[in-house]
């Protein structure tokens with residue numbers, strides 16, 4: 168039997184994912200910079216051991232002579248070897264840089280952690296004092312102290328170290344604030360961990376990387392500051408060389424011996440640049456998304472559809488998404504987060520997008536909104552609003568669409584609202600920017616909007632900060648913001664996940680009321696199939712970035728065809744189930760979207776998979792209800808037979824449109840339905856011109 172084409176054999180397979188290690192993630196510039204710093208440190212440490220003349224040996228060579236084999240950096244006005252002086256100067260410059268950073272860190276980090284973790288009065292006192300310290304002009308302070316206390320290595324190091332403390336406090340406090348709010352810290356505290364243990368085990372490791380990054384940047388700043396003081400003659404005194412001092416010494420002979428200024432300057436410049444670069448790359452490492460989104464210099468996994476491809480716009484379609492793709496380059500390879508998704512939404516209707524975590528629901532919404540993350544992300548396919556293609560719009564024009572015709576509500580209202588700005592200010596902003604309202608009119612309209620979404624005492628709420636409202640109220644505010652400019656489509660990405668059941672119901676009712684009043688379309692992302700069954704007219708089921716089943720809610724839930732949808736439904740608890748069947752979990756794990764399986768992405772987890780499923784990717788095939796489509800070779804309804812089995816059964820014509828097959832009414836899907844099903848059943852045939860196979 169011929170070997171079925173394996174993953175590696177498939178013609179459209181991407182190159183194997185790049186398992187780029189830390190070395191590649193940091194990039195060659197980092198390693199060059201780190202190499203230079205290591206060299207300078209090594210030379211400074213071993214300066215006495217190197218086969219160089221003494222740094223203070225006058226007439227070691229002819230005065231003011233340029234670089235030669237004997238004196239690679241040339242000599243200064245007194246005939247001293249410049250390389251030796253630069254090497255010894257590195258000791259002072261690096262010593263001051265490292266020493267000041269350690270001093271600043273030792274004093275600033277504990278204060279920053281304390282302020283960020285304890286908050287309240289501790290924070291107010293520390294940050295108040297810090298603000299006062301920051302108000303002093305640093306360089307004037309340094310000059311005054313060194314001039315008064317004497318220009319010695321210890322004094323220079325101490326003054327520059329003290330001056331760096333406020334910056335350390337700010338940095339560490341900010342990072343601590345971020346992590347102190349994270350769930351793992353709350354979980355540790357809930358388990359009874361003491362503050363000291365939380366600080367050491369939970370917070371400190373997370374603060375360490377940003378602190379290491381800032382240490383390099385701070386070192387660069389200190390080296391420059393020390394150079395400035397030395398140039399003014401206020402650092403370590405002659406004959407001990409420092410880089411700033413060498414530049415100062417070379418200044419009078421610059422015309423006859425430019426190397427005496429240029430070479431120490433070059434070494435100092437490269438060292439400062441390298442320290443900044445190393446710090447910057449370390450900072451990028453702390454940003455998981457940024458490090459994961461470094462553009463991979465390889466061709467995209469799948470050539471995205473050529474621009475200019477035109478799709479047939481469905482009659483009555485308000486929003487039509489055709490063959491949408493979003494590919495994200497990551498260190499593991501190209502993640503096909505959205506892979507050829509097509510759907511249509513009409514005015515006044517709700518389309519729900521469901522699927523397991525990681526199936527691409529949120530990325531699909533972001534992709535439709537044109538908000539794909541990172542510069543390396545690739546987007547293909549088309550998004551039509553009222554028949555107009557939005558994918559070719561300039562960022563400026565797309566911003567106008569986002570503000571006025573699309574509204575979006577996200578999962579966590581606390582993170583969607585800026586915690587330090589009043590509700591009124593945040594609500595008025597889109598009204599002022601997009602509708603051009605004046606401050607007073609925007610305020611009045613904002614108050615009306617809050618009232619319309621059921622916020623009691625809206626005028627008072629306008630003056631509140633987000634943390635002063637309950638979760639339900641905050642979500643009402645974000646809905647009011649999303650509705651503020653009268654959008655045609657409201658995207659609600661798990662809008663009720665962070666809310667309790669009663670509030671969840673209120674919020675969903677609110678969205679439905681607004682949809683009816685405004686004749687909007689709603690695209691609702693949800694994990695909760697009971698919510699979907701109750702509130703959505705149409706459903707799109709996603710798996711591994713693709714649509715695997717879609718159609719009118721009632722048809723899809725009552726006559727489920729795709730085993731994945733069936734498995735999702737079987738995993739929903741049903742209180743009315745008299746038999747109390749145990750819940751069925753979906754076996755296995757969702758696929759790695761950087762390396763999805765060949766054939767049907769679900770086949771490794773599918774109990775009904777056969778050989779064909781591992782080889783050929785099933786297209787979206789029509790079920791008997793108009794608009795109900797599924798991607799499966801062996802669907803779960805007795806009325807449906809796989810095209811492979813029938814030869815003349817359900818299939819698609821050359822245009823990719825559904826043909827009526829012999830699919831008679833089959834038995835209801837094994838999983839049953841999760842709640843009261845409602846909603847009309849009139850979704851017309853969807854355009855398959857750009858489905859996941861790009862037909």
Ligand SMILES: Nc1ncnc2c1ncn2[C@@H]1O[C@H](COP(=O)(O)OP(=O)(O)OP(=O)(O)O)[C@@H](O)[C@H]1O
Pocket residue numbers: 456459460495497502504522523524525526527528529530531540760
């Ligand atoms: N910024 C990113 N960089 C790289 N990959 C990403 C990024 N954001 C998401 N992904 C990947 O894209 C895929 C889809 O993610 P997405 O957030 O859309 O899933 P989801 O279905 O909305 O999940 P959930 O229900 O948990 O929110 C996942 O595999 C995820 O790991």
